[in-house]
Amino acid sequence: MNAECIGLVCRDCGTKIAESEFSLTCPSCGAPMRVEFAAGALRKALQDGMPPYDDRSYLYQWRSILPLSDESLIDRVSLGETETPLLRSHRYGRKRGISDLYFKLEQGPTLSLKDRGTALCVLKALEQGSETVCLSSSGNNAASISAYGSRAGLRPVVFVQKHVSAAKISKSLVYGGNVIRIDGDMAAASRLCGEMVRKKGWYQCGGPNPYRVAGKRTFAYGIVQQLGRAPDTVLIPCGGGAGMVAAFDGFSEMLEAGLIDRMPRLVGVQLAACNPTATAFHAGKDVVTPVEKKPSLSDAIMNNNPYWGKYCLQAVRATGGTMLSVTDEEFIRAIRELGREEGIFTEPAGAVSAAALTRLLDAPGFEQPGLTVCNLTGHGLNAPQVATGDEEYPGLVEATSAAVDKYLQEQAVSGAGRLRSAL
Amino acid sequence: MNAECIGLVCRDCGTKIAESEFSLTCPSCGAPMRVEFAAGALRKALQDGMPPYDDRSYLYQWRSILPLSDESLIDRVSLGETETPLLRSHRYGRKRGISDLYFKLEQGPTLSLKDRGTALCVLKALEQGSETVCLSSSGNNAASISAYGSRAGLRPVVFVQKHVSAAKISKSLVYGGNVIRIDGDMAAASRLCGEMVRKKGWYQCGGPNPYRVAGKRTFAYGIVQQLGRAPDTVLIPCGGGAGMVAAFDGFSEMLEAGLIDRMPRLVGVQLAACNPTATAFHAGKDVVTPVEKKPSLSDAIMNNNPYWGKYCLQAVRATGGTMLSVTDEEFIRAIRELGREEGIFTEPAGAVSAAALTRLLDAPGFEQPGLTVCNLTGHGLNAPQVATGDEEYPGLVEATSAAVDKYLQEQAVSGAGRLRSAL
Numbered sequence: 001m002n003a004e005c006i007g008l009v010c011r012d013c014g015t016k017i018a019e020s021e022f023s024l025t026c027p028s029c030g031a032p033m034r035v036e037f038a039a040g041a042l043r044k045a046l047q048d049g050m051p052p053y054d055d056r057s058y059l060y061q062w063r064s065i066l067p068l069s070d071e072s073l074i075d076r077v078s079l080g081e082t083e084t085p086l087l088r089s090h091r092y093g094r095k096r097g098i099s100d101l102y103f104k105l106e107q108g109p110t111l112s113l114k115d116r117g118t119a120l121c122v123l124k125a126l127e128q129g130s131e132t133v134c135l136s137s138s139g140n141n142a143a144s145i146s147a148y149g150s151r152a153g154l155r156p157v158v159f160v161q162k163h164v165s166a167a168k169i170s171k172s173l174v175y176g177g178n179v180i181r182i183d184g185d186m187a188a189a190s191r192l193c194g195e196m197v198r199k200k201g202w203y204q205c206g207g208p209n210p211y212r213v214a215g216k217r218t219f220a221y222g223i224v225q226q227l228g229r230a231p232d233t234v235l236i237p238c239g240g241g242a243g244m245v246a247a248f249d250g251f252s253e254m255l256e257a258g259l260i261d262r263m264p265r266l267v268g269v270q271l272a273a274c275n276p277t278a279t280a281f282h283a284g285k286d287v288v289t290p291v292e293k294k295p296s297l298s299d300a301i302m303n304n305n306p307y308w309g310k311y312c313l314q315a316v317r318a319t320g321g322t323m324l325s326v327t328d329e330e331f332i333r334a335i336r337e338l339g340r341e342e343g344i345f346t347e348p349a350g351a352v353s354a355a356a357l358t359r360l361l362d363a364p365g366f367e368q369p370g371l372t373v374c375n376l377t378g379h380g381l382n383a384p385q386v387a388t389g390d391e392e393y394p395g396l397v398e399a400t401s402a403a404v405d406k407y408l409q410e411q412a413v414s415g416a417g418r419l420r421s422a423l
Numbered sequence: 424m425n426a427e428c429i430g431l432v433c434r435d436c437g438t439k440i441a442e443s444e445f446s447l448t449c450p451s452c453g454a455p456m457r458v459e460f461a462a463g464a465l466r467k468a469l470q471d472g473m474p475p476y477d478d479r480s481y482l483y484q485w486r487s488i489l490p491l492s493d494e495s496l497i498d499r500v501s502l503g504e505t506e507t508p509l510l511r512s513h514r515y516g517r518k519r520g521i522s523d524l525y526f527k528l529e530q531g532p533t534l535s536l537k538d539r540g541t542a543l544c545v546l547k548a549l550e551q552g553s554e555t556v557c558l559s560s561s562g563n564n565a566a567s568i569s570a571y572g573s574r575a576g577l578r579p580v581v582f583v584q585k586h587v588s589a590a591k592i593s594k595s596l597v598y599g600g601n602v603i604r605i606d607g608d609m610a611a612a613s614r615l616c617g618e619m620v621r622k623k624g625w626y627q628c629g630g631p632n633p634y635r636v637a638g639k640r641t642f643a644y645g646i647v648q649q650l651g652r653a654p655d656t657v658l659i660p661c662g663g664g665a666g667m668v669a670a671f672d673g674f675s676e677m678l679e680a681g682l683i684d685r686m687p688r689l690v691g692v693q694l695a696a697c698n699p700t701a702t703a704f705h706a707g708k709d710v711v712t713p714v715e716k717k718p719s720l721s722d723a724i725m726n727n728n729p730y731w732g733k734y735c736l737q738a739v740r741a742t743g744g745t746m747l748s749v750t751d752e753e754f755i756r757a758i759r760e761l762g763r764e765e766g767i768f769t770e771p772a773g774a775v776s777a778a779a780l781t782r783l784l785d786a787p788g789f790e791q792p793g794l795t796v797c798n799l800t801g802h803g804l805n806a807p808q809v810a811t812g813d814e815e816y817p818g819l820v821e822a823t824s825a826a827v828d829k830y831l832q833e834q835a836v837s838g839a840g841r842l843r844s845a846l
Contacts, residue, residue: 055476055506055649079766080508080528083478087503090576105503105532110768111804151766153513157831162819170811174803176763178834180827181817192822199824226478340599343502343574345533380597381534381804388593394604396585399615401622404603408580411601 003041005067008033008210011311019067022128024197024208032308034249035067035214043257050225050259058083059119062218065253066120067211069127077123077152079109081116083218086226086373091341093372096357100371102231103344103354104223110147110175112140112347112378113216113243118205120215122148125203132157134196135206136189138164138172139300140349140378145205146177157202159189207307213246220250223373230260232370235353235360237377238268238277238323239301241308248315265369266321268312269356271328274302277309278323281316288313297328297386298348300378322363330355335380335387345380345387353377426464428490431456431633434734442490445551447620447631455731457672458490458637466680473648473682481506482542485641488676489543490634492550500546500575502532504539507642509649509796514764516795519780523794525654526767526777527646533570533598535563535770535801536639536666541628543638545571548626555580557619558629559612561587561595562723563772563801568628569600580625582612594805630730636669643673646796653683655793658776658783660800661691661700661746662724664731671738688792689744691735692779694751697725700732701746704739711736720751720809721771723801745786753778758803758810768803768810776800 007018012031017023026033045064054061057078063071085105093101108115122145125133133149134157135141142158149156157178160169162185169179182189190207197204205212224230230251236244247266254260270278273296280288288309293302306312316323326334331348334355338344346354353374360366380387397407430441435454440446449456468487477484480501486494508528516524531538545568548556556572557580558564565581572579580601583592585608592602605612613630620627628635647653653674659667670689677683693701696719703711711732716725729735739746749757754771757778761767769777776797783789803810820830 053476053478056508075511076513078510080510082505082508085479085503085505085532087501088498090499090574109508109528109766111534111802147762147766147768149766150763151513166811166813166816167807169817170807170815171768171804173815174759174762174768174810175766178831179817180820180830182822183819184822188822192824192827195824196827336597339570339597340573343532343570343572343598345570345594345597379534379804381594381802381807384590384593384804387597388589390589392593392596393589394592394602396606397603399605399607399611401615401618404615404619407603408601 001045002064002068003045004038006036006038009036024204032208032311033210035210042253046257046259050221053083055082057081058116058218058222059123062221065221066218067214068123073123073126076126077119077148079147079151081108081119083222083225084108086223087342087344089342092338092354093357095341097361098357098369098372102371102373103342104219104373104375105344106219106350106375106377107379108144110140110144111382112144114141114144115148116219117212117215117242118144118148120211121203121205121209122152122154124211125154125205126152128203130201130203131155132200132202133205134158134193134202135204136160136186136193137206138168140382141206142169142177143171143175146172146175150176159193161186161189213242213249216243216246217250219243220247221254224254224260227371230254230262231264231373233265233267233366233372235267235269235356235372235374237301237349237352237375238270238312239303239306239349241277241306241312243375244268244312244315245308248319263319266316266319267356267360268316268321268323269352270323270325271296271298271301271331271352272325273328274304275325276304277306277312278325280309281313281323286310286313298331298383300347300349300383301352320365322366324356324359324363326352326355326359332386344376346376347378347380347382348386350376350378424468425487425491426468427461429459429461432459447627455631455734456633458633465676469680469682473644476506478505480504481539481641481645482546485644488644489641490637491546496546496549499549500542500571502570502574504531504542506645506648507531509646510765510767512765515761515777516780518764520784521780521792521795525794525796526765527642527796527798528767529642529773529798529800530802531567533563533567534805535567537564537567538571539642540635540638540665541567541571543634544628544632545575545577547634548577548628549575551626553624553626554578555623555625556628557581557616557625558627559583559609559616560629561591563805564629565592565600566594566598569595569598573599582616584609584612636665636672639666639669640673642666643670644677647677647683650794653677653685654687654796656688656690656789656795658690658692658779658795658797660724660772660775660798661693661735662726662729662772664700664729664735666798667691667735667738668731671742686742689739689742690779690783691739691744691746692775693746693748694719694721694724694754694775695748696751697727698748699727700729700735701748703732704736704746709733709736721754721806723770723772723806724775743788745789747779747782747786749775749778749782755809767799769799770801770803770805771809773798773800
């Protein structure tokens with residue numbers, strides 16, 4: 001039986017509204033909302049254990065715990081998203097002293113983690129009868145909403161800032177997104193997006209939308225289904241922080257429902273170039289103060305004023321987790337080592353969680369992290385230029401077997417060195 | 424029960440050898456080999472119907488019909504490849520007069536169709552105790568073998584031609600491939616690869632390897648499992664032609680085993696810029712004569728001397744299919760229309776099958792193609808630069824709702840025209 005969704009509840013003041021009164025944020029205090037289910041409903045929905053894998057869509061697999069009022073809409077939205085693989089590490093973990101390491105390859109049809117939340121948001125837009133779905137983003141989220149919006153027959157509109165690169169938005173254009181490049185920065189793009197939502201009734205799929213977090217929380221359910229237990233430690237890249245909050249929601253619900261016997265420790269990872277949440281965590285603050293961004297080769301999780309910052313801090317602290325920061329050099333090295341040691345190509349935003357493993361072992365209380373899951377948030381082709389440098393273009397080899405032998409011997413000696421010197 | 428593999432049989436002269444005597448081509452006549460199962464073994468293996476979806480790997484799902492002597496090797500090889508989605512078309516087919524159209528999103532962990540054959544080849548390399556896996560390729564196949572080779576702890580070596588672009592090989596480099604850029608063209612790279620296989624005992628994963636086709640044939644099984652029946656028509660992009668031969672093998676086996684009641688018509692699609700197999704088909708030839716390549720924006724299926732050409736012709740003719748050719752303009756348009764109408768971003772090599780639908784309806788006997796499947800062979804990010812042009816970079820929009828309205832109205836009128844003029 002599907003869990004009955006009884007509405008939205010404010011994460012701060014507890015104000016409750018019905019789903020039909022949908023509001024992006026709390027009508028009383030402006031804080032973000034959480035999708036609420038009837039007491040005991042999730043436990044009942046899962047009383048026979050985890051729902052089996054569904055080869056059509058994870059929206060089918062997890063429908064008993066998702067706020068869906070019309071399952072027939074799934075086919076209109078679905079792009080074939082299925083529960084993402086959980087791969088056991090063969091070498092990367094062992095080399096770094098973590099014997100029980102898994103990678104969650106969190107990439108949907110548009111090759112990033114965004115699809116999990118997007119699929120549910122677009123479905124809710126259909127339920128509400130909206131004809132336009134929108135958000136402000138120039139990266140993975142823009143591509144995701146463009147694809148799912150087009151698939152559902154809605155008009156996807158994405159707001160981007162003035163100086164966005166052509167490469168960054170081309171994926172959204174191909175997916176049929178209407179890209180509005182506004183005369184202003186990202187904050188201005190967000191404001192204008194919000195204005196269109198209020199004035200035109202467009203459906204906001206980004207930022208505070210509580211269904212995005214409700215969709216993303218199946219990430220935690222997927223891990224528990226695949227492991228048959230809760231992990232001990234989960235490393236989650238934190239930009240805006242929605243992924244951390246969603247993971248906390250999911251694991252908390254499973255604990256409450258008796259599906260797991262304790263919470264994993266949730267570890268947030270940020271780039272050293274922009275780590276407001278990590279800074280607040282280590283300063284013992286309850287809220288996150290905006291920071292100045294420093295230059296970085298990645299812009300995907302460079303969020304200097306994270307919307308979910310406060311709730312992200314709560315999630316990390318409540319589970320006995322921690323916040324880590326990694327440098328550009330560390331995440332680039334992680335991308336290359338994941339490739340060589342595991343055959344995995346991940347984007348910078350995902351590589352930070354793998355890069356943070358070395359630092360994790362140095363964090364107080366994490367000498368033995370136990371069964372650990374790294375969230376790799378998207379495929380490396382989302383940002384291919386970051387991973388390799390021109391200096392790696394291979395030299396010409398004479399077409400003889402002797403020359404090949406010699407080249408490979410040289411490579412074995414100098415290859416790793418060449419990569420290091422490029423950093 | 425798993426079907427017993429009894430060895431390899433020559434596709435031309437019928438010479439049989441045991442798996443342990445592995446030879447890439449027939450020791451008697453040099454023709455390609457086919458993996459052979461004991462009489463009735465496939466029927467028996469599938470007597471209870473199709474094996475259920477497996478969320479770890481399609482190597483597990485299809486193990487009863489794959490030539491595996493040691494299933495425990497699957498975990499060493501697997502990158503989380505699962506049966507690829509079969510998406511029903513919402514708009515693209517209907518707009519072109521095909522009411523019952525499906526897209527097979529044939530992209531594995533490295534985002535292309537190559538993973539299906541690669542996964543089995545690398546597993547067989549482990550079985551044989553090889554330490555190096557190799558092939559000559561600079562595109563999807565090179566990336567695939569690099570990833571699976573690294574995952575399995577083997578040394579992946581890919582041979583590329585002198586003038587390969589840095590962008591083309593960067594994916595292989597990240598996946599840990601040893602890229603040998605030889606002083607010569609693609610044919611020279613292939614020859615040198617073959618020489619290393621003979622001299623050093625490296626495991627050849629490309630070209631004639633019969634396990635590549637044996638792995639790829641699960642593509643056909645996947646479609647039948649997902650549809651619950653055989654499709655009427657399947658469109659398959661043809662470069663070297665292995666995909667067509669593998670599909671024919673798979674559907675033929677299912678017919679023989681009583682899982683389907685007739686063969687689908689198999690339709691091969693090539694680029695007009697390089698269509699030796701289509702040319703031979705329409706000239707009534709039994710073999711494919713090499714052609715001169717003309718310029719094209721895609722190089723992925725530009726194979727002017729296709730290894731499987733003769734067998735590809737046999738497969739198409741035996742099923743009452745046909746061969747079609749599409750122009751660059753047609754496949755670029757297909758990429759964009761798939762994006763806008765379905766939310767799918769596919770690479771040029773895959774888009775040709777969707778582009779060919781319009782021509783299909785004009786082909787004699789295909790006015791009513793029935794339930795049709797297009798094979799979309801990989802994600803668009805494998806060749807992102809092909810799909811969008813600089814002229815599409817959006818103009819600046821004033822940060823007001825009125826300006827947004829105006830911009831979207833203009834777009835709705837001129838958008839499609841802008842794309843057309845760019846072609």
